[in-house]
Amino acid sequence: MALLDTDFFQPLHDAVVSDKPEAIRATASEYNAADLAEFIELTQDDGGIDGLKLLQSLPIELQAKVFGYIGPDMQRLFARLIPNRELAGIVTDMSADERTDFFQLLDENQQHALFQSLASREREDLRRLASFEEGTAGALMTSDYAMVSSGMTVAAALNRLRNTAPDKETIYHAYVVDDDHHLLGAISLRNLITSAPGAMVDSLMATGLVLAHTHTEQEEVARLISRYDLIALPIIDDDGRLVGIVTYDDAMDVAEAEATEDIHKSATVGRLETGLKTASPFALYRSRVQWLVILVFANIFTGAGIAWFEQTISEHIALLFFMPLLVASAGNAGAQSATLMVRGMATGDVSARDWGMLLGKDLLVASALGLTMAAAVLVIGLLRAGPAIAFVVAVSMVLVVLIGSLVGMMLPFLLDKLKFDPATASTPLITTIADVSGVLIYFSIATVVLG
Amino acid sequence: MALLDTDFFQPLHDAVVSDKPEAIRATASEYNAADLAEFIELTQDDGGIDGLKLLQSLPIELQAKVFGYIGPDMQRLFARLIPNRELAGIVTDMSADERTDFFQLLDENQQHALFQSLASREREDLRRLASFEEGTAGALMTSDYAMVSSGMTVAAALNRLRNTAPDKETIYHAYVVDDDHHLLGAISLRNLITSAPGAMVDSLMATGLVLAHTHTEQEEVARLISRYDLIALPIIDDDGRLVGIVTYDDAMDVAEAEATEDIHKSATVGRLETGLKTASPFALYRSRVQWLVILVFANIFTGAGIAWFEQTISEHIALLFFMPLLVASAGNAGAQSATLMVRGMATGDVSARDWGMLLGKDLLVASALGLTMAAAVLVIGLLRAGPAIAFVVAVSMVLVVLIGSLVGMMLPFLLDKLKFDPATASTPLITTIADVSGVLIYFSIATVVLG
Numbered sequence: 001m002a003l004l005d006t007d008f009f010q011p012l013h014d015a016v017v018s019d020k021p022e023a024i025r026a027t028a029s030e031y032n033a034a035d036l037a038e039f040i041e042l043t044q045d046d047g048g049i050d051g052l053k054l055l056q057s058l059p060i061e062l063q064a065k066v067f068g069y070i071g072p073d074m075q076r077l078f079a080r081l082i083p084n085r086e087l088a089g090i091v092t093d094m095s096a097d098e099r100t101d102f103f104q105l106l107d108e109n110q111q112h113a114l115f116q117s118l119a120s121r122e123r124e125d126l127r128r129l130a131s132f133e134e135g136t137a138g139a140l141m142t143s144d145y146a147m148v149s150s151g152m153t154v155a156a157a158l159n160r161l162r163n164t165a166p167d168k169e170t171i172y173h174a175y176v177v178d179d180d181h182h183l184l185g186a187i188s189l190r191n192l193i194t195s196a197p198g199a200m201v202d203s204l205m206a207t208g209l210v211l212a213h214t215h216t217e218q219e220e221v222a223r224l225i226s227r228y229d230l231i232a233l234p235i236i237d238d239d240g241r242l243v244g245i246v247t248y249d250d251a252m253d254v255a256e257a258e259a260t261e262d263i264h265k266s267a268t269v270g271r272l273e274t275g276l277k278t279a280s281p282f283a284l285y286r287s288r289v290q291w292l293v294i295l296v297f298a299n300i301f302t303g304a305g306i307a308w309f310e311q312t313i314s315e316h317i318a319l320l321f322f323m324p325l326l327v328a329s330a331g332n333a334g335a336q337s338a339t340l341m342v343r344g345m346a347t348g349d350v351s352a353r354d355w356g357m358l359l360g361k362d363l364l365v366a367s368a369l370g371l372t373m374a375a376a377v378l379v380i381g382l383l384r385a386g387p388a389i390a391f392v393v394a395v396s397m398v399l400v401v402l403i404g405s406l407v408g409m410m411l412p413f414l415l416d417k418l419k420f421d422p423a424t425a426s427t428p429l430i431t432t433i434a435d436v437s438g439v440l441i442y443f444s445i446a447t448v449v450l451g
Numbered sequence: 452m453a454l455l456d457t458d459f460f461q462p463l464h465d466a467v468v469s470d471k472p473e474a475i476r477a478t479a480s481e482y483n484a485a486d487l488a489e490f491i492e493l494t495q496d497d498g499g500i501d502g503l504k505l506l507q508s509l510p511i512e513l514q515a516k517v518f519g520y521i522g523p524d525m526q527r528l529f530a531r532l533i534p535n536r537e538l539a540g541i542v543t544d545m546s547a548d549e550r551t552d553f554f555q556l557l558d559e560n561q562q563h564a565l566f567q568s569l570a571s572r573e574r575e576d577l578r579r580l581a582s583f584e585e586g587t588a589g590a591l592m593t594s595d596y597a598m599v600s601s602g603m604t605v606a607a608a609l610n611r612l613r614n615t616a617p618d619k620e621t622i623y624h625a626y627v628v629d630d631d632h633h634l635l636g637a638i639s640l641r642n643l644i645t646s647a648p649g650a651m652v653d654s655l656m657a658t659g660l661v662l663a664h665t666h667t668e669q670e671e672v673a674r675l676i677s678r679y680d681l682i683a684l685p686i687i688d689d690d691g692r693l694v695g696i697v698t699y700d701d702a703m704d705v706a707e708a709e710a711t712e713d714i715h716k717s718a719t720v721g722r723l724e725t726g727l728k729t730a731s732p733f734a735l736y737r738s739r740v741q742w743l744v745i746l747v748f749a750n751i752f753t754g755a756g757i758a759w760f761e762q763t764i765s766e767h768i769a770l771l772f773f774m775p776l777l778v779a780s781a782g783n784a785g786a787q788s789a790t791l792m793v794r795g796m797a798t799g800d801v802s803a804r805d806w807g808m809l810l811g812k813d814l815l816v817a818s819a820l821g822l823t824m825a826a827a828v829l830v831i832g833l834l835r836a837g838p839a840i841a842f843v844v845a846v847s848m849v850l851v852v853l854i855g856s857l858v859g860m861m862l863p864f865l866l867d868k869l870k871f872d873p874a875t876a877s878t879p880l881i882t883t884i885a886d887v888s889g890v891l892i893y894f895s896i897a898t899v900v901l902g
Contacts, residue, residue: 032661034678162645171641172623189640190622194613210483226707227485229700231682248699249680252706256677259710260794266717267790267878268783275800276791276809284816288787289823292852295783296827302775310768317761320771324753324778324886332719332746332879336739339718340727343711349726358727365735372740376747401743427718427878428783435775 009039016050021057028058036062037069048077056082064093072105073278079106079114088117097142097250100129129244137221138214140254141235141244146174148201150184155197161189175234175242176205183234183242185209211236214243218254223348225251262346265423266339268292295432302327302435309443312450318385319446322377322393327438329373329397330404331431337362337408338425345412345422355413359406366405370398392449396442403441404434460490467501475508484513488520499528507533515544523556524729530557530565539568548593548701551580580695588672589665591705592686592695597625599652601635606648612640626685626693627656634685634693636660662687665694669705674799676702713797716874717790719743746883753778753886760894763901769836770897773828773844778889780824780848781855782882788813788859789876796863796873806864810857817856821849843900847893854892855885 015027028036036058040051055063055078067075067090079087079102091099091114103111103126115123125143132138146164148157161171174192176185185205195204211234212221225233225248232245261271268291272279279287306313313319341358344350350358374397381390408430412422466478479487487509491502502525506514518526518541530538530553542550542565554562554577566574576594583589597615599608612622625643627636636656646655662685663672676684676699683696712722719742723730730738757764764770792809795801801809825848832841859881863873 030659032679034680158644189644193609193640193644208481226700226703228483229485231699248682248703249677252677252699252703255703255706256710256798259707259714260798263710263714263717263790263794266714267786269787269791275798276795277800277805281812281815281819284791284812285819288784288816289820292780292783292787292820292824293827296776296780296824299776299779300831302779303772306771306775307769310771313771314765314768317765318758320757320761320764321754324757324890325747325750327775328750328753328879328883328886329743329747331882332743333739335718335879336720336743339714340720340735343714344727347707347711347726349728354728361732361735364732365739368732368736369740369743373743373747376744380751428779428786431782431882432779435779439775 008035009042012036012039012054013050016054019053024054024057025059028054028062033062033065034069036066040066040070041074044074044077048074048081052078052081056086060089061093063090067091067102068094068098071278072274075102076105079110084113084117088114092118092122095142096125096129096144096244097140100126100139104130132214135218136214137212137216137218137233137235137246138244140218140221140250141214141246142250143244145232145234145242145245146171147242148174148176148187150176150178150202152201153197154192154195154199154201154204157187157201158192158197161192173232175245176201177242181241183209183211183236183240186234209234212246213238219258221246222251222254222258226255227348258346262342262423265421266342266426268295268426268428291426291428295428298429298432299435302432302439305436305439305443309439309447312443312447316389316446316450318389319392319443321384322381322389323439323442325377326393326396326400326442327435330400330434330438331427332404333366333369333401334404334408334430334434335427337366337405338412338430339408339427341409341412342423342425345416352413352416355410358409362405362409363402366402367398369405370401373401374398388450389446392442392446396438396445399441399445400434400438403437404430407433407437459486460493463487463490463505464501467505470504472508475505476510479505479509479513484516485520487513487517491517491521492525495525495528499525499532503529503532507537511540512544514541518542518553519545519549522729523725526553527556530561535564535568539565543569543573546593547576547580547595547695548591551577551590555581583665586669587665588663588667588669588684588686588697589695591669591672591701592665592697593701594695596683596685596693596696597622598693599625599627599638601627601629601653603652604648605643605646605650605652605655608638608652609643609648612643624683626696627652628693632692634660634662634687634691637685660685663697664689670709672697673702673705673709677706678799709797713793713874716872717793717877719746719877719879742877742879746879749880749883750886753883753890756887756890756894760890760898763894763898767840767897767901769840770843770894772835773832773840774890774893776828777844777847777851777893778886781851781885781889782878783855784817784820784852785855785859785881785885786878788817788856789863789878789881790859792860792863793874793876796867803864803867806861809860813856813860814853817853818849820856821852824852825849839901840897843893843897847889847896850892850896851885851889854888855881858884858888 011027012031015024040054043051055066058066146161148160161174172189173186175183176187177183185207186209187201187205191204210224210228212224214235214237221233232247234242235244235246237243270287270290272283272287374394377397378390378394381393411425415424416422462478463482466475491505494502506517509517597612599611612625623640624637626634627638628634636658637660638652638656642655661675661679663675665686665688672684683698685693686695686697688694721738721741723734723738825845828848829841829845832844862876866875867873
């Protein structure tokens, strides 16, 4: 990002180097928390000392906010560098979900030491939030939400919000619960300030809320927030009690991470814990090697296909000239179809029951594509190898593009049906399947036509 | 989505079929606006009559909200079916950005007719918002934001918000402007209700806001909102005057659309105006054919490479058996590297100045991958073709994986440097480059070693 070039951080850098806490604090106040975190990340290569200096000179609430923005590696580093009591102060001021994420990065000894230094409210919160499985609404949610009780008046509710929630972003939507903490409805701050002070919240609150359970998958949470344009999604436990909320900004992060995972999968890159820049060579190796080796073995079939037609090939060696072009075209058409399907399924545009309609459309599109490409290849064939081979190549082109495209289209549905992730239908996998079938189709037709 | 199966919509369907407006309205009140829009979309195949019946029985504010959620094709259809005066009523109640998007779908005659039926405020708004180029902050922004004047007290500001903005979601952050509409700062409703009524907004407002210009690209807008966890991003014109805001929900939609475009590009699928399900076969054909034909011609080079080594091949026809496996491996490793880079650049994790560091890391990772795959292929080579060819194949494997991976890694940077979209480094393009270089490397080594 252009924003983050060296010039942007120069004043901050100068202030940190000057080593005067007041100067650092004054300069830092010109930056956003996310930018301060970015600056701190940039000091990682030098051991993070300058970053630590910056962090420690900030007001405590800002320290907590910035700490929530910095990446896991840097958080781990700071957990070792910052004295326990000071760290507990920062952690106490963090939002509950970010605090839990940080806590789970630490080893057992560090967790124990930090836990002892926290107040009982934060300890209880941590214990509860840390118990949910990674990737679920429970692990994503925060307990920082505003709440009013059923039976309150508007005036009482406003008073409650003023007193309990001044530092909560989520004050704008207060949840209405009964004495057992069951979620009854929600009321917006907008509604409260524009209603008569004596009215009851129960008569004003919205009911029939969109909500999720603690065990709902995080993709689904992000999809609900996006679909219904929510600022926050309330999360309930199995007894219908409100236990947390997931906010739109966390949903945006989840959506981005899920898109990244899907994009990586499309090229057979497995899960990476961190970004590409911070990932270790070994983590990158591990995320890439599995499918590469699998596909080496899968490609033996293509080689075997070629070996099978050894006689036809040695009699008409000109056929080899067109082989890469045909198998690549099949693979490319298949990759297009598969990518369209996988993304359509990921965004919810396409679902399992649409396969019939999409099959018909894909047949039509792939036929048209195959004919276009056959026309292109016919010209090359006539110029280079004469009418017989040109005919073989053109007919093969229509067939391989059609079959490649259909395999690409159907495989994601099949995988979904078999409870696999449709995104497993990666471009390299489709290409490999297209290679085998392309070779078989091409040389079969050649053998028949050329005798 | 499981939510949207037939059972979910059954009560609504029954009500619509019953043809009683009150029954429809009562049943509809159990659904969210986004769900009602989904139901309406599902009636498109039957001409949208049931959908129209549902829409027309809703209260006008909800009609406007639902109308904003339905897709462009259905909006166009309804624009023809709904009488102009009634349509103007719906359109007046829509949010300014959605109204503008709808307006731009209509042909000139329809635009003119609708324009005449609108009040001057909405006309002015439309004229202004419709003037910005597609894909910029100006085209994405809405003029529905809350505003207070510099010099107001907290009490006066709260009063202003109560009176002018009761239907604005964005009441939670009011922007402070001077008499010429220059943006000075922002103040949250939370801040207002927890401050002394006599305090001045100027002393409470936050300054140094994150903002964008009308001509800022929409990807950048979405990135700013996500990076700084904003609910809304203020947009200013060239004179620093506040002219609109972009809200987080629109940023989520942009981020999703951009991710879809990048994923499609990774498999050489061009821009699609609508989702896969609603796209016409011709639109799909057009989005796919261009690169398929380009790559047919690019693959001629691979064929020419093979033709060049005709003699070596016909003397050692067993070499052909390993060719698909080698060129596919080079392509797969290259696809992985390219995909990692392109996505890293799209999310801002990686920037142009990181290329040196990433090159070093990729060299290390690709060497390790190449050696692993060479070991696998050495075994196959020994079993199938003897030590000489096994040696050629193994050495080639290390080299082609290394070169494929480096091409995949460098091409996105090179494209970026040349002001092309790095996402043009699609998997099929990388595969084609890897095919050519793989064939050349393999048969060159074979020619040298096998004489």
